[in-house]
Amino acid sequence: MNYTALAEMLFPHIDKTPEDYEALYPKRQLPPEAKVTRLGPSPTGFIHLGNLYGAFVDERLAHQSGGTFFLRIEDTDEKREVEGAVEAIISSLEYFGLRFDEGVTIHGETGSYGPYYQRRREAIYQCYAKHLVEKGLAYPCFCTEEEIQAIRGQQEKKGENPGYYGHFAKCRELKSDAVRRNLEGGKPFVLRFRSTGDPARNFQIIDGIRGHLSMPENFQDVVLLKQNGIPTYHFAHVIDDYLMRTTHVVRGEEWLSSLPIHVALFDALELPLPIYCHTTVLMKMEGENKRKLSKRKDPELSLSYYRSQGYHPKAVREYLLTILNSNYEEWRLANPDSPMEDFGFTTEKMSSSGTLFDLDKLNDVSKEVLVRMPDEELYDFLFVWTQEYRRELGPLFTDNKNMLLRILAMDRHGEKPRKDLVYCEQIFDFISYFFDDYFKVEDSYPAEVAQGDIKPILEAYIKGYDHSDDASQWFSKIRTLSTDMGYAAKPKDYKKNPELYKGHVGHVSTVIRIALMGRASSPDLWEIQQIMGETRAMTRINKAIASL
RNA sequence: GUCCCGUUGGUCAAGUGGUCAAGACGUCGCCCUCUCACGGCGGAAUCAGGGGUUCGACUCCCCUACGGGAUACCA
Numbered sequence: 001m002n003y004t005a006l007a008e009m010l011f012p013h014i015d016k017t018p019e020d021y022e023a024l025y026p027k028r029q030l031p032p033e034a035k036v037t038r039l040g041p042s043p044t045g046f047i048h049l050g051n052l053y054g055a056f057v058d059e060r061l062a063h064q065s066g067g068t069f070f071l072r073i074e075d076t077d078e079k080r081e082v083e084g085a086v087e088a089i090i091s092s093l094e095y096f097g098l099r100f101d102e103g104v105t106i107h108g109e110t111g112s113y114g115p116y117y118q119r120r121r122e123a124i125y126q127c128y129a130k131h132l133v134e135k136g137l138a139y140p141c142f143c144t145e146e147e148i149q150a151i152r153g154q155q156e157k158k159g160e161n162p163g164y165y166g167h168f169a170k171c172r173e174l175k176s177d178a179v180r181r182n183l184e185g186g187k188p189f190v191l192r193f194r195s196t197g198d199p200a201r202n203f204q205i206i207d208g209i210r211g212h213l214s215m216p217e218n219f220q221d222v223v224l225l226k227q228n229g230i231p232t233y234h235f236a237h238v239i240d241d242y243l244m245r246t247t248h249v250v251r252g253e254e255w256l257s258s259l260p261i262h263v264a265l266f267d268a269l270e271l272p273l274p275i276y277c278h279t280t281v282l283m284k285m286e287g288e289n290k291r292k293l294s295k296r297k298d299p300e301l302s303l304s305y306y307r308s309q310g311y312h313p314k315a316v317r318e319y320l321l322t323i324l325n326s327n328y329e330e331w332r333l334a335n336p337d338s339p340m341e342d343f344g345f346t347t348e349k350m351s352s353s354g355t356l357f358d359l360d361k362l363n364d365v366s367k368e369v370l371v372r373m374p375d376e377e378l379y380d381f382l383f384v385w386t387q388e389y390r391r392e393l394g395p396l397f398t399d400n401k402n403m404l405l406r407i408l409a410m411d412r413h414g415e416k417p418r419k420d421l422v423y424c425e426q427i428f429d430f431i432s433y434f435f436d437d438y439f440k441v442e443d444s445y446p447a448e449v450a451q452g453d454i455k456p457i458l459e460a461y462i463k464g465y466d467h468s469d470d471a472s473q474w475f476s477k478i479r480t481l482s483t484d485m486g487y488a489a490k491p492k493d494y495k496k497n498p499e500l501y502k503g504h505v506g507h508v509s510t511v512i513r514i515a516l517m518g519r520a521s522s523p524d525l526w527e528i529q530q531i532m533g534e535t536r537a538m539t540r541i542n543k544a545i546a547s548l
Numbered sequence: 549g550u551c552c553c554g555u556u557g558g559u560c561a562a563g564u565g566g567u568c569a570a571g572a573c574g575u576c577g578c579c580c581u582c583u584c585a586c587g588g589c590g591g592a593a594u595c596a597g598g599g600g601u602u603c604g605a606c607u608c609c610c611c612u613a614c615g616g617g618a619u620a621c622c623a
Binding site for chain 2: 040041042044074076077079080141145148156159160161162163190199210213215216220223225226227228230232233236237252253254255256257258259260278280281283322323326327329330333351352353354355356357358360361363364365371411414415416417418419420446475478479482490491504505506507508509510512513519520521522523524525
């Protein structure tokens with residue numbers, strides 16, 4: 001068989017050679033330790049936390065080493081394409097702080113290693129395909145779907161490995177004439193890899209995350225180019241990541257089992273291997289067992305969900321970092337004020353077993369992040385969020401900016417700051433009682449206070465109220481009020497001798513608290529009144545009295 | 549079915565032959581306290597099971613179980 005002639009027959013329109021592309025996409029001029037990584041999503045538009053988790057590894061690796069992080073759209077399967085998906089992907093990732101240096105952007109493509117849409121790289125793939133045919137390492141396969149099915153059926157019956165390989169690969173040794181006839185007859189074909197691998201032999205490889213791996217060689221004559229001339233993932237990955245000079249291929253562990261294919265292809269093309277980093281997938285608890293995050297089943301784990309709830313991107317990033325690198329939390333404890341970019345992220349510290357998504361932990365991390373955030377910044381963040389997700393709150397935010405700043409500052413700047421704030425939706429709920437339109441009575445008066453005492457307490461409170469009292473003056477009045485009404489001035493007194501009192505000062509102030517904000521629990525009462533202003537505070541109490 | 553990867557408390561996890569098996573979240577109790585938080589102190593809770601190797605195994609090897617993934621002209 002004359003392979004050169006076959007190659008010409010198959011790809012007459014391809015006149016470039018691998019050397020041409022080699023020259024077109026030269027080695028990157030980067031310091032030796034710089035890493036080049038990429039994200040290669042297919043344009044289905046949906047991104048969840050698991051995708052962000054993986055992308056984050058790429059981003060850290062590249063930017064931490066002074067390298068390049070680029071976006072390539074893997075659109076080789078037109079059936080799955082979703083309108084507007086690329087924009088959605090870019091904007092979600094950017095929101096969470098993942099910045100691409102190169103590749104596909106909202107406005108077009110940037111960088112000199114493009115095109116970055118795989119569909120636009122057809123000629124490149126075909127050039128390398130032609131090259132493989134010339135070397136006798138690829139061949140056209142004219143088998144129909146039915147024929148492949150039949151082969152599989154046969155294999156299953158005999159208990160042999162399913163697939164197209166060895167003597168099952170009918171088209172492998174097709175004579176030149178037969179190929180020509182098929183071609184002239186317009187018969188569609190796929191281009192297959194002529195595997196020389198032996199599954200009984202293992203090869204060794206070092207994975208950036210998992211370390212030493214030993215896997216059987218690929219023996220399948222996998223499809224390189226589909227009937228439409230577009231490559232499969234396997235072939236596109238090899239060509240693209242070589243020509244784009246990717247140094248680290250970070251991808252989910254679901255790719256581990258096709259690693260032998262990729263290694264065989266790099267080998268056949270005599271190209272150097274990148275460093276593979278196979279991440280674990282993020283899991284979710286379903287009933288008794290763990291499950292991989294899925295697009296269909298877990299809409300609450302989509303990035304847009306966290307965004308709409310108003311989680312701060314920093315919080316999400318920080319959470320991801322804690323599950324990504326086991327030593328991050330320790331580092332954070334030792335460096336509470338350093339930007340997270342200062343942390344030395346390594347793939348070696350990544351776990352290789354499936355990680356369960358933990359909302360409690362995210363919330364905790366978020367509290368720590370928000371408590372360090374200046375009030376102005378927090379206000380701005382909330383405001384931008386309302387513009388996008390709670391438009392009706394917009395005027396409230398602009399009209400009450402000063403008050404909101406005071407509310408957000410409440411008890412957040414001392415030695416032991418409160419950590420009440422988690423995400424926008426929750427924050428608004430937490431402070432909503434300040435605004436009459438959102439004020440509602442949620443809790444009931446404490447059981448320790450007799451129904452008949454409530455009104456007198458509130459009336460006495462109003463009577464003695466002086467807005468200019470400082471915190472301690474104010475509280476000593478509450479104490480007096482309590483004693484006058486038969487309640488202990490200190491909870492301890494009540495606990496020691498419960499028979500002497502109706503209740504204690506805590507119960508009395510809860511009555512006031514409920515009248516004032518409709519809740520039995522809140523930050524410091526005095527401070528809240530100062531922020532609310534005298535008029536609003538007194539109106540609330542009067543209303544509470546009236547409703548009794 | 550076959551192949552690959554994995555398995556330390558409820559969760560995330562340190563750990564690479566000798567530790568009373570870190571730490572964080574969560575949970576429980578106590579303290580602080582006008583409520584709730586915050587903070588402090590303390591508790592419960594882990595090496596999947598079975599065989600080896602070794603003076604000694606969470607750590608190395610084998611088997612089993614369980615979980616996950618792959619098995620496409622999808623990525």
